[in-house]
Amino acid sequence: MAQVVFREATKTFDGVTALDHLDLEARDGELLVLLGPSGCGKTTALRLVAGLEEPDSGEVLIGEQVVNDVEPKDRDVAMVFQSYALYPHLSVRRNVEFPLRQRGVDPAERRRRVAEVTESLGLGDYLDRKPRQLSGGQRQRVALARAIVRSPRAFLMDEPLSNLDAALRLQTRADIVALQQRLGTTTLYVTHDQVEAMTMGHRIAVMDRGALQQVDGPQAIYDHPANAFVARFVGNPGMNLLPLLAVHEGPPAAYGDVPGGTVPLGAPFVTDPALARAAAVVQGASSPSLLAGIRPEHLRLGEDGTIDATVLIVEVLGAEVHVLCTLLDGTSKIVVRQEAAARRPGAGEGVRLVASPGTVHVFTGVSGARVGGSS
Amino acid sequence: MPSHRRRHPHFRRRSRHVVRYVLLTLGALVVLAPIYLTVVNSLLPVSALAQRPPPLVPTSPQWGDYATAWSQGDLGVYLRNSAIQTGVIVAGQLTTSILAAYAFAFLRFPLRRVLFVVFLATLMIPFEVTLVTNTTTISDFGWYNTFQGLTVPFLATGFGTFLVRQAFLQIPRDLREAATLDGYGHLRFLLRVAVPLARPALGALGVFSFLAAWNQYLWPLVVTGNGNGVRTVQIGLKLLQGTQVSHLNVALAGTVIAVVPLLVLLVGFQKHLVRSLTGGAVK
Numbered sequence: 001m002a003q004v005v006f007r008e009a010t011k012t013f014d015g016v017t018a019l020d021h022l023d024l025e026a027r028d029g030e031l032l033v034l035l036g037p038s039g040c041g042k043t044t045a046l047r048l049v050a051g052l053e054e055p056d057s058g059e060v061l062i063g064e065q066v067v068n069d070v071e072p073k074d075r076d077v078a079m080v081f082q083s084y085a086l087y088p089h090l091s092v093r094r095n096v097e098f099p100l101r102q103r104g105v106d107p108a109e110r111r112r113r114v115a116e117v118t119e120s121l122g123l124g125d126y127l128d129r130k131p132r133q134l135s136g137g138q139r140q141r142v143a144l145a146r147a148i149v150r151s152p153r154a155f156l157m158d159e160p161l162s163n164l165d166a167a168l169r170l171q172t173r174a175d176i177v178a179l180q181q182r183l184g185t186t187t188l189y190v191t192h193d194q195v196e197a198m199t200m201g202h203r204i205a206v207m208d209r210g211a212l213q214q215v216d217g218p219q220a221i222y223d224h225p226a227n228a229f230v231a232r233f234v235g236n237p238g239m240n241l242l243p244l245l246a247v248h249e250g251p252p253a254a255y256g257d258v259p260g261g262t263v264p265l266g267a268p269f270v271t272d273p274a275l276a277r278a279a280a281v282v283q284g285a286s287s288p289s290l291l292a293g294i295r296p297e298h299l300r301l302g303e304d305g306t307i308d309a310t311v312l313i314v315e316v317l318g319a320e321v322h323v324l325c326t327l328l329d330g331t332s333k334i335v336v337r338q339e340a341a342a343r344r345p346g347a348g349e350g351v352r353l354v355a356s357p358g359t360v361h362v363f364t365g366v367s368g369a370r371v372g373g374s375s
Numbered sequence: 376m377p378s379h380r381r382r383h384p385h386f387r388r389r390s391r392h393v394v395r396y397v398l399l400t401l402g403a404l405v406v407l408a409p410i411y412l413t414v415v416n417s418l419l420p421v422s423a424l425a426q427r428p429p430p431l432v433p434t435s436p437q438w439g440d441y442a443t444a445w446s447q448g449d450l451g452v453y454l455r456n457s458a459i460q461t462g463v464i465v466a467g468q469l470t471t472s473i474l475a476a477y478a479f480a481f482l483r484f485p486l487r488r489v490l491f492v493v494f495l496a497t498l499m500i501p502f503e504v505t506l507v508t509n510t511t512t513i514s515d516f517g518w519y520n521t522f523q524g525l526t527v528p529f530l531a532t533g534f535g536t537f538l539v540r541q542a543f544l545q546i547p548r549d550l551r552e553a554a555t556l557d558g559y560g561h562l563r564f565l566l567r568v569a570v571p572l573a574r575p576a577l578g579a580l581g582v583f584s585f586l587a588a589w590n591q592y593l594w595p596l597v598v599t600g601n602g603n604g605v606r607t608v609q610i611g612l613k614l615l616q617g618t619q620v621s622h623l624n625v626a627l628a629g630t631v632i633a634v635v636p637l638l639v640l641l642v643g644f645q646k647h648l649v650r651s652l653t654g655g656a657v658k
Binding site for chain 1: 549554556
């Protein structure tokens with residue numbers, strides 16, 4: 001077991017930067033999720049650790065060792081591919097023992113380890129089947145078995161659940177977490193699914209356009225997104241981001257103007273000096289240079305509301321309801337999450353929205369960096 | 376009225392089937408008739424061959440003609456020579472095609488595309504164009520009347536490289552990378568993963584090169600001389616025909632004997648052949 005570290009790791013493909021000076025550490029025994037949209041560089045990062053790509057600059061360390069020039073086979077990492085990458089002409093048994101044969105493990109030991117691993121993953125009855133005779137979930141478990149059978153220093157998992165149906169994904173997600181906890185092996189887990197990231201990761205590294213946006217525990221990332229991208233990407237639905245037209249210091253705390261109303265910004269300028277500075281900036285700007293971020297669950301419909309909006313669509317999800325509204329400027333959209341039992345407005349109905357005090361985040365409009373607000 | 380409507384599409388579908396089967400049967404007749412006539416004529420007595428119309432069924436098969444063809448035509452020796460020549464060419468083409476195809480499919484090297492186009496371009500050069508040059512080269516090497524002379528010019532083929540490369544390209548990149556992480560180098564990956572997965576294409580290539588090598592006539596005629604040291608069965612058949620001018624049935628019996636290995640091969644590899652030719656058509 002070992003930590004995996006990126007130091008200023010950069011990788012470009014044909015002039016396009018896939019990974020931009022990545023500084024990141026997966027701690028020993030940790031399950032670190034790399035989360036981001038397609039093309040954000042998360043898979044490239046994983047491939048750098050595996051040795052399937054070489055960084056243009058910077059270093060990758062496994063344990064204390066810089067592995068830039070170490071052959072993939074000598075890095076002692078195992079990878080689970082999105083496509084599972086099972087050898088179609090080999091049985092489950094041969095697939096699982098494939099890495100052991102190359103390492104010259106003697107046949108008796110090989111049999112013992114294959115039996116132990118396949119038994120623990122519920123594959124004991126399928127050892128003589130070919131991959132095409134297995135279901136998606138079983139193939140996925142074979143891929144996992146092949147990874148863990150050699151007891152590597154780190155697991156690299158590249159969207160291993162994305163080919164499974166929803167129910168199976170839920171089950172396998174729990175299986176992988178349990179497995180990782182049992183083995184305690186450092187794991188880098190790549191996904192674009194923020195629910196997967198939130199439920200599985202000890203920590204989450206959110207990436208966008210090759211750059212690390214934020215790395216922290218799931219709850220911290222959700223509660224304190226470092227920028228507008230993280231705020232929007234994490235959460236389902238993501239955080240509402242509204243143009244903040246002006247920021248006022250008003251008793252008892254600061255508040256901001258958004259199209260069609262106002263939102264409470266939570267802290268007086270004196271306790272949040274960043275807000276005071278932002279207020280000065282926004283006053284002099286010709287177009288909105290700040291964004292107010294509000295999670296859908298921190299909004300509710302009510303007569304005491306401070307934002308006027310018109311209902312566009314009402315989505316019923318069973319346990320909860322999402323109400324999508326437009327603000328008075330006609331372009332800004334806002335989603336309200338409410339309980340199924342609450343009164344459901346109809347499409348086209350005018351409503352008033354209330355943002356809970358202390359829940360509004362403020363980001364700059366240009367860089368998206370966090371300015372202040374909800375603490 | 377409704378029953379008429381129901382019957383109409385059924386009738387059309389059926390008549391389409393009938394037309395299709397009639398056409399297929401006609402096609403099969405065109406292909407099989409010469410083979411059938413060869414077998415029938417090889418079993419007829421010489422006198423019956425001159426009958427008009429010729430008999431279509433041998434009423435008293437002359438199996439002795441086969442023994443005559445075998446012994447007088449030295450077919451045993453010629454078949455052995457053809458087997459060696461064909462075996463070497465098939466093995467050579469499979470080996471070189473696998474290696475070249477692997478390079479084109481999995482390795483990155485300068486001018487890869489250009490070189491592949493050059494490989495493909497060789498398909499457009501007819502064998503006859505290179506006949507004189509190849510003959511001179513073989514003579515210069517002192518390979519006239521040797522198995523090297525018969526086989527070496529055919530050990531590599533652009534077609535084989537193309538066919539196997541296409542099969543290798545179907546292998547997902549993830550498999551190569553998984554094998555890399557497991558410590559498998561190029562040669563091991565080639566032997567343990569790529570070749571087993573490309574078996575249908577390799578089977579088809581084997582059959583194609585077997586057919587082409589077994590049926591060669593011009594090249595063995597040019598590079599082999601008197602004496603039956605390395606002459607192949609096609610040359611042997613021509614010689615048999617020459618010595619049995621008045622016994623066409625014996626020459627035809629020799630032809631049937633020479634075709635038997637091809638039939639065995641085609642029946643044995645039919646599955647591979649069809650799978651390879653239709654590979655990728657359906658998921």
